[in-house]
Amino acid sequence: MNANFRVRILENQFVHIRRVLPGSGKLKAVVNQEVMPDDIIGSYTLDAGYSSVNLRRELGVAAPEGIKYLQVPLGRFIYKGELLAYKKSIFGDKVITAPTDGLIEEYNPKTGDLRLKFLSKELPMTSGVFGIVDGIDQRNGEVLVRTIATKVYGVIGSGRERGGILHLIGNSSNLVSGIEIKEDMHRQIIVTGALIYGEALRKAAVIGVSGIISGGLNLSDYLSIVATLDPHDKLGTDVGISLMATEGFGLIPIGEDIFNLIKSFNGKFVFVNGNLNLLLLPAATSSSILAVRKATLPILPLSKSPIIKPELRIVDLNLGDLVRIIWPPFMGAQGKIIAIDKSTSMLESGISTYLVAVQTQKKMIKVPFPNLEVLSSHP
Numbered sequence: 001m002n003a004n005f006r007v008r009i010l011e012n013q014f015v016h017i018r019r020v021l022p023g024s025g026k027l028k029a030v031v032n033q034e035v036m037p038d039d040i041i042g043s044y045t046l047d048a049g050y051s052s053v054n055l056r057r058e059l060g061v062a063a064p065e066g067i068k069y070l071q072v073p074l075g076r077f078i079y080k081g082e083l084l085a086y087k088k089s090i091f092g093d094k095v096i097t098a099p100t101d102g103l104i105e106e107y108n109p110k111t112g113d114l115r116l117k118f119l120s121k122e123l124p125m126t127s128g129v130f131g132i133v134d135g136i137d138q139r140n141g142e143v144l145v146r147t148i149a150t151k152v153y154g155v156i157g158s159g160r161e162r163g164g165i166l167h168l169i170g171n172s173s174n175l176v177s178g179i180e181i182k183e184d185m186h187r188q189i190i191v192t193g194a195l196i197y198g199e200a201l202r203k204a205a206v207i208g209v210s211g212i213i214s215g216g217l218n219l220s221d222y223l224s225i226v227a228t229l230d231p232h233d234k235l236g237t238d239v240g241i242s243l244m245a246t247e248g249f250g251l252i253p254i255g256e257d258i259f260n261l262i263k264s265f266n267g268k269f270v271f272v273n274g275n276l277n278l279l280l281l282p283a284a285t286s287s288s289i290l291a292v293r294k295a296t297l298p299i300l301p302l303s304k305s306p307i308i309k310p311e312l313r314i315v316d317l318n319l320g321d322l323v324r325i326i327w328p329p330f331m332g333a334q335g336k337i338i339a340i341d342k343s344t345s346m347l348e349s350g351i352s353t354y355l356v357a358v359q360t361q362k363k364m365i366k367v368p369f370p371n372l373e374v375l376s377s378h379p
Helices: 055-059 063-069 196-206 219-228 256-261 288-294
Strands: 002-005 009-018 025-027 042-045 050-054 083-087 094-097 102-107 113-117 121-126 133-139 142-152 155-158 161-168 188-193 213-215 242-247 269-273 276-284 314-318 322-325 334-340 354-358 365-369 371-374
Touching: 009 161, 009 256, 009 276, 055 063, 055 083, 055 094, 063 083, 063 276, 094 269, 102 334, 133 288, 142 256, 142 288, 161 256, 196 219, 213 219, 219 242, 242 269, 256 276, 322 354
Parallel strands: 002 371, 161 188, 188 213, 213 242
Antiparallel strands: 002 314, 009 142, 025 042, 042 121, 050 113, 083 094, 102 113, 133 142, 142 276, 155 242, 161 269, 269 276, 322 334, 322 371, 334 354, 354 365
């Protein structure tokens, strides 16, 4: 009997990563320059953005009354941590400090929202990897760096390639809501577990999260961002944030193989390309540059990046194969084949098929063989 063989992880691959200035600025790298992760290869001006504080909710007052409790007048600049609003009460004083540096721009008496405008500032862009610069595009603010990375392939995604510090939120089975998305996740790539709710996705986009890795995504949330399921139609498109689901649509924990690998990169600089369903985990050792020097890669413009996800192959099922269950109620579970029935069994649906015993970390499961895909084969 046969099953699909899916490549989910490829280690030590020569790849190009693209570092793109997030705002107007200038590149400082040169072609053939060898770089380390902390090397500054460009600088840019971060355009002003906004943050808001709801005084009605935080102070427990009517929206039109909120402005009376401001300690700094509209039109003035305030620094993070400074006293922003104060209300004395017999039940305990209400104190609000500024969440960020900014200009106190306006107050909405209907909603109670106080808006703070960030000031523009110049920031550096680092390479994020050990590698060699293969291309410079000053017009588009893009640097092409050859490096070594582990490739992790997802099932669905959206958004151009983005880099950022990897930040794990909990475990592989987490359900992430908006309250778990924090301001300090700006420009990070966050790993959210089995599912991230739509309101959390929207909050992440507003905060400026670079990318999201999740086991599953709600189809409606995904289509509201991408508007298509055709991988060719979304290639080269971008909505300001990069998403990748490692398992598919719905509530599905990130597979053990991928999650265990991702955990070892927590706090390190990584890259995600949602349009290619690809997470890149760069080599973290300086010795990798020795191999990079000997490698050559074709240089392609961003708009012509190929869909490089490996195709499915059909292989025989064998004892000892590492497999993933791809159908409910055990969808996403992984384990090794310990037995294959020699005769068919009749399922509740009326279908006659062979059952396979899979030993997972928690228990032994018997499933129909069409419900399996092979992760590593042992003929």
